[in-house]
Amino acid sequence: MHRAPSASTCLPEEPGIDATRALGATRGHIRLQFLTESVALSTLGGLAGTVLGVLATLAYTAYQGWPPVIPPAAVAGGVAGTVLVADRAKEPVATWLRKHAGFEVVCRDGAGSFAQAITDAAPHVVQVADRCHLWHLLGEAAHREVLAHSACWAPLGPPIREGRRAQTTRERWQQVHDLRDQGVGLLECARRLNLALNTVKRYARHAEPDRLIRTPQYRPALVDPYREYLRKHRATDSAVLVTHLLTEIRELGYTGSANLLVRYITQGRVEADHATLSPRRTARLLLTDPARLKEEQAALREKLSAACPEMTALATQVSDFAALLTPAPGNPGRLNAWIARTRAADLPFLHSFATGLERDRAAVDAALTLPWHNGRTEGVVHKIKMLKRQTYGRAGFPLLRLRILLS
Incomplete structure (x- = not known):
């Protein structure tokens, strides 16, 4: 088989393309959307620049005592110039491909504009979705799922702070779901509650309010190396004074302040299984090969995976998709089974990722079977x-x- 040269074009990502495809938009809709956005943004930029230029001219002429003279043609030219100069990213790609004939394989990300540019310039070229970008998009979806199921794995880390913010979250969730039960639309809910539409969508998406309450994200502190010592000491004597603990750990090498120690204990980080456990760290553990984790990290990953059925399904789907990234002839069929299992699970963000895969299925199948990548x-x-x-x-x-x- 003739091994054709490949063009590994590293093109910037467009994270909004998956959401657009998930809503059922066609390629024509996406092209129209990009064209409208580019023209609108360039027009706004031209207006803003022209206004600033006019104001600067007026201020300088007033300072010098000169009569201001601003030709209308200059104002119109400033706005029109930005619209004409604005260029979509697909045009340079299509032009470059036409000038460099002979390419048979092009590796790209999931941006619809670049896919269309390749199709227009070289319809015979095999388009391969870059596996690095596929894994990156899966990681973003997994991170959102971890955030949505914080109530499941939160007990493994520092306790959730029950304060005014948590109470407000529960009240807003109840208000949104009460209106939705009455048949009120999302836009009307946002108007009545004086909330952003995306905020209302987020509250309406979750069946339980506790899923919206985020776990506290603490940074590593100077007390962390002495946490086990403090934990054992407080387990034997729960009434021990903080001043005594401060004196003892300072003898062990603690260099922090007393206020830091008091805040550390008050936040419950001493008694928690893990002093710091953020959603990003949780997602990173699920995305890492268990064979490359340390013993304590692997044990934590097992606990996180077993926290609830959704987390178990998420960990399983992530591991199964990682196996698909090794090119093999039977991977397209395995991807069909993976998408079916994803649809059956209660993982809405992974559903959106699966929809994006189906929209660009030919390039994804090529990525899972061919050796080309970026x-x-x-x-x-x-x-x-x-x-x-x-x-x-x-x-x-x-x-x-x-x-x-x-x-």
């Missing part, structure tokens, strides 16, 4: 981003260029 390109991009962030505010482009070349 993994190395994505690695280089992330490395450049890391080097750039390390020098924010401390160096310029020459040093960044040198570091990239030397690395």
Whole structure:
């Protein structure tokens, strides 16, 4: 079989495309949406720039005592120029592909505009969805599912703070569901409750209010190394004074303040199974290969997976999809079974991810069966981003260029 050269084009993601496809939009609808958005945004930008320019001109002429003269053609040209200059990202891609004939395979992300550009410029080209981007989109969906089921795994971490915010969340959930039970639409609910439409959708989506109450996200503290010591001491003597505990752990090397220790104990982080357990860390544990986890991390992952049926289903689906990312001839059939199991589970965010896969099914099937991917390109991009962030505010482009070349 002739091995054709591949164009591994690393194109930026468009996270809104999955939501648009999930609503049933066709390619024509998506093209019209992108065109309308680009024209509208460029027009607003042109108006804002023109207004600022006019105001700056008026202020300067008033300061100098000159009569202001602003030609109407200049104002109209400022707005029209931004609309004409605004260019959709698909046009350069289509132009480049037409100039570089001979490509048979193009690896891309899930952006609909780039897929359409490739189809228009080279219909014969095999489009392959990049496996790196597929895994990234799955990770985002898994993170949202973990957030939605915080009440399941929250007992494994610091206790949830029962305060005014939690009470407000429960009251708003009750108000939204009372209106929905009366047949009131989402938009009318938002108007009556004076809430954003997306907020009302989020409250209406959950069957229980506790799923909306987020777990506290604590950063690592200086008390963390002495947590087990404090836990044992408080288990034997629950009335021990904080001053005594402070003196003892300072002898062990504690360098923090007394206020930090008091706040740490008050938050319940001493008695909790884990001092810090955020939704992002929980999602990362579910997305990591268990064989690469430490013993305590693997044990925590097992507890998180068994927290509730939804978390169990999420962990299973993540592991099964990870196995599909190793190219094999039978993966398209396995993907069908994976999508069917996802639809049967109570995982709405994973449903949206599965809908995006079905919308771009030909490219996804190619990704799961062909060896082409953008993994190395994505690695280089992330490395450049890391080097750039390390020098924010401390160096310029020459040093960044040198570091990239030397690395």
